[in-house]
Amino acid sequence: MSAIIIDGKQVAAGIREQLKHEVAGFVAETGIQPGLATVLVGGDPASEVYVANKRRSATAAGLADLHVHLDGAASSDEIAQTIRELGENPAVSGILLQLPLPGGMDSGPLIDLIEPFKDVDGLTTTSAGLLARGKPGLRPCTPSGVVALLDSAEVPLEGAEVTIIGRSELVGAPLAQLLIQRNATVTVAHSRTRDLASVTRRSDIVIAAAGVPRLIGEAHVRPGAAVIDVGIHRTPQGLVGDVDFESVSRVAGWITPVPGGVGPMTIAMLLRNTLLAARLQHG
Known part of the structure; x- marks a missing residue:
């Protein structure tokens, strides 16, 4: 098996192009x-x-x-x-x-x-509360980008078993909320999780946001699962993520590269949030 590469650059470019038209329409209106x-x-x-x-x-x-x-x-x-x-x-x-x-x-x-309503990073306590309550508001950019990537690849979220590795306020915690609101069953793993591989191997979707280079290998992934790599690390061999791309791509159904996966989506979501913020303030 060879995983389908989810190209974050391509997806982000499409979002930015659409936003350009939406911004022009907002200005005209x-x-x-x-x-x-x-x-x-x-x-x-x-x-x-x-x-x-x-x-x-x-x-x-x-x-x-x-x-x-x-x-x-x-x-x-x-x-x-x-x-x-x-x-x-x-x-x-x-x-x-x-x-x-x-x-x-x-x-x-x-x-x-x-x-x-100007919190385009979605990081204030108020924004976190609105997310937790499922109320309209501005959502954190990287988690929103992860969900958009999964949607772009038509990876089913409703009913899916998802493991997020990492519980930070920037990525892991808000991403769990977003996926739960899409009716996924979410497990949040972290540095204290025992036998991480046994947790991730039962998952339809694995999202690595632990900040540890190549933490996730082939043994962590069920064949056909979607693997989203949020990590990025500069090493003597170049940029790598939290996922060992070479080995995991042999078993996964979908995978994001590093670089060129989640990173471009973060900026695209920031731009989308800015337009949404302008709309919220306007009326």
């Missing part, structure tokens, strides 16, 4: 150009690359680029003031605070200052 405010604190090279990619993608989709770059020595009060000002600015549809913050600064209280 309302006279309002949705704006994405990215807030970067300091000069971390990786963060600068991530933010630059988001800004380019936003501009290409027809969104206004409202970037704010604060000095690495900025205090939490200064960052908080910036977030408040962006929240009050009607030109700003969505606010994204790029993480991590320098110096180990606690990002939680700052994220919670973002207005819920």
